[in-house]
Amino acid sequence: MNKALLIVPLIVVLLIVAISSLFIVDEREKALVLRFGRVVQVKEEPGLGVRVPIIDQVVRYDDRIISIDMAAQEVIPNDDRRLIVDAFARYRISDVERFRQATGAGGDQAIAIADNRLERILNAETRAVLGSVSSGDILSTDRDALMLRIRNGAIAQASGLGLTVIDVRLKRTDLPSQNLERTFLRMVSERQREAEDERARGREAALRITAQADRTVVELVSEAEREARIVEGEADARRNAVFAEAYGQDVEFFEFYRSLEAYREGLATGNARMVIAPPEEFFNYLRSPTGDAPRRASQ
Template sequence: MRKTTLLIPAVVIALVVFLSSVFVVDEREKALVLQFGQIKAVKENPGLSFKIPLIQEVVTYDDRILSLDTETIEVTPSDDRRLVVDAFARYRISDVVQFRQAVGVGGLRVAEDRLKSILNAQIREVLGADQVTSDTILSSDRRVLMTRIRDQARASARGLGLDVIDVRLKQTNLPSQNLEATFARMRAEREREAADEIARGNEAAQRVRALADRTVVETLSEAEREAQVARGEADARRNAVFAEAFGADPEFFAFYRSLQAYENALSGENSSMVMTPDSEFFNYFKSDRAAE
């Protein structure tokens, strides 16, 4: 009976010691075994592990990809147009030993405060570079800037045992007090561009009209020249025909020309002529000439 009484407490104590020496590492975590604050073992594989009871303790850290939102800050690009920027980062604890040595007992709270400072510093440095303008930041080209921020932040965060996987800019807006001035400047720029386009259009229209007018003048001149040449050739041909007819039968030619003169002289409705009866104009109206 006495042995049984002593055995039960011993079994209980042994069970307590055993249970306090056993711990389980979850697949989503990494664990450090500490002895008086010093790292004695690193447990990165999930499963059952052991430690020395009362002397050693276990500290676990999340092994998943974590998210961090930065505070809103103002940056000034090279064109001196201030922007309000905030970002978020994806990171994970890549080296738990270095992480523990860097942040101590503060854990993720201290690590995230330091990572925010690193991200804000890199955002200011990259977005405030000489060749970076607000238009670049507000355009699709900012992907290159985000990659640069991520790479520089990753190099700085490596000393904390962290791996920065990605950095994204959530918002890049103008401060409220600068919006109206910016909109006014944008309107002025667009109006200036519109005026330039209108001026270039008017100039092009004037060139087209001038070219069309010159083409019309040249075409009319060419047509008039060709018409004059054609009329000259026709007159020459007519005179040649007349000359040939006159040479063949001068009397008939004189008769024909007299008929044309009568037709032209008496073509009007109220034509009247005053001349002497013996005028040569009426030679072919006289009976003796007609008999001939």
């Protein structure tokens, strides 16, 4: 009877010791087993773990992806236009033993310490990367390369904390309020300069087109005048040929016709006056019905 009474408490004690020596690691966490503050076991896989009761301490760490919102900071790109940048990052505890050494704590306290130290690293990398490019590159929608440079620059330093930086994103990039008006005036000035350049190029193009049109007009007029002179010359030659042919067929009639033309031109109505002696040959056809008697008499 006395033995039974001793065995039952012993079994209970052994059961308690066995239960207290076991611990469970969830799939969302990692665990370290510490013995007098020194790491004696690293448990990264989910499942059941064993420790020495009372002596060993189990410290758990989050194995999920952790987000950190970085405080907005002012950066100065290489064109000296100040910008306010707001970013966030995502990281994971990759080396839990090194993370313990870097933070010296566990649980939420370790995460807070890691967030603070990682934010300083990311802020420095953000200023360095964004300070090497223009504000136009930062404000553009295609800035994935800049975020990748920030992440890659922070990876080496974050690994010393036992962390792996997964991603860095720029949420907001704005101008400081005191610079908005100056930036707006600069943008207006730049647009006015671009507009004046466009107008200058337009005036240059107009002058070039006008000069080409004037040249074309001169060439066309010159060519038309040349062709007109050629046609006029050909007409004069044709007229002279006709006159010569007519003169050869009937000399007397031709002279009579020419005299009539001279009378029409010389005696036309107007203010002109002619002083000619009547015996002149100009009046041959007026003195004689045929016009040949006076010439024969004079011969």
